[in-house]
Amino acid sequence: MKEAKQPVVSFRNVSYQVGGQVVLEDLSFEVFAGEIYGVMGMSGVGKSTLLRLMMGLIKPSKGEVAIKGTVINSLPERELNRVRLKMGMCFQGAALFDALTVAENVAFGLRRMRPRLAEEEIRRRVAAHLAEVGMEGSEDKMPAELSGGMRKRVGIARALIMEPELMLYDEPTAGLDPIMAAVILDLIRSLRDKFGMTSVVVTHEVDRLFAIADRVMMIHAGRLIAEGTPEQLRCCAVEEVKQFVEGLTAGPIAV
Ligand SMILES: Nc1ncnc2c1ncn2[C@@H]1O[C@H](COP(=O)(O)OP(=O)(O)O)[C@@H](O)[C@H]1O
Numbered sequence: 261m262k263e264a265k266q267p268v269v270s271f272r273n274v275s276y277q278v279g280g281q282v283v284l285e286d287l288s289f290e291v292f293a294g295e296i297y298g299v300m301g302m303s304g305v306g307k308s309t310l311l312r313l314m315m316g317l318i319k320p321s322k323g324e325v326a327i328k329g330t331v332i333n334s335l336p337e338r339e340l341n342r343v344r345l346k347m348g349m350c351f352q353g354a355a356l357f358d359a360l361t362v363a364e365n366v367a368f369g370l371r372r373m374r375p376r377l378a379e380e381e382i383r384r385r386v387a388a389h390l391a392e393v394g395m396e397g398s399e400d401k402m403p404a405e406l407s408g409g410m411r412k413r414v415g416i417a418r419a420l421i422m423e424p425e426l427m428l429y430d431e432p433t434a435g436l437d438p439i440m441a442a443v444i445l446d447l448i449r450s451l452r453d454k455f456g457m458t459s460v461v462v463t464h465e466v467d468r469l470f471a472i473a474d475r476v477m478m479i480h481a482g483r484l485i486a487e488g489t490p491e492q493l494r495c496c497a498v499e500e501v502k503q504f505v506e507g508l509t510a511g512p513i514a515v
């Protein structure tokens with residue numbers, strides 16, 4: 261019988277160790293289609309590492325990572341790239357190419373993966389995706405001319421143009437003023453509402469995460485210590501979760 265609800269992302273007993281340090285230990289969770297799934301925890305706890313495992317950029321020391329039912333741990337690079345096409349990543353610092361214009365940045369993946377696409381069509385899609393993130397008309401700007409929030413939005417447009425089913429956001433609101441943070445969170449939510457996009461949002465900013473996430477997990481000392489809806493985590497009895505949610509242990513500002 262076909263599984264009714266196949267997870268988009270599935271971690272099964274995943275551990276990650278580097279240079280003798282256990283970064284993540286025995287993590288198991290699933291993210292379902294159309295969900296906004298949050299990952300919270302203090303700086304340095306392994307949140308970015310978790311996203312890198314999800315993209316197959318690094319391999320777990322133990323356990324399995326599966327994307328839409330395909331275990332990606334041991335996939336050859338070419339097949340891994342095919343799975344990666346389903347995923348868009350918004351990196352912590354936007355990671356734009358500084359020497360390329362906004363339009364060239366946004367078109368980058370499209371040109372590489374769809375070399376036969378007409379120039380006119382590329383231009384049309386770039387414009388449409390810049391509009392989607394509220395950055396219409398910024399094609400000819402250079403990244404250095406943009407604010408942090410604008411760079412993040414261009415980074416999101418660059419990922420969206422590949423039409424991913426799953427978007428991964430690493431600290432999408434860190435360092436942004438409240439208005440810009442709200443713009444980015446609205447965007448994440450509207451992508452879900454309009455296209456049923458699945459999103460994993462990693463952040464140390466609890467309030468902002470709780471405002472948009474369907475479910476949230478918390479990582480502490482390498483382990484998943486709680487998972488549930490924002491309401492459930494607000495009432496969670498686990499001491500570390502309580503402290504984190506109440507902001508008592510506000511970690512160092514993530515960079
Ligand atoms: N390639 C690596 N080499 C050495 N240490 C690493 C590597 N990747 C991650 N780490 C360590 O893993 C921990 C978690 O890092 P990270 O995932 O960036 O945390 P977060 O995103 O939650 O701030 C840190 O202690 C970091 O030093």
Ligand SMILES: [Mg+2]
Nearest residue numbers: 307308352430
């Ligand atoms: Mg990080």
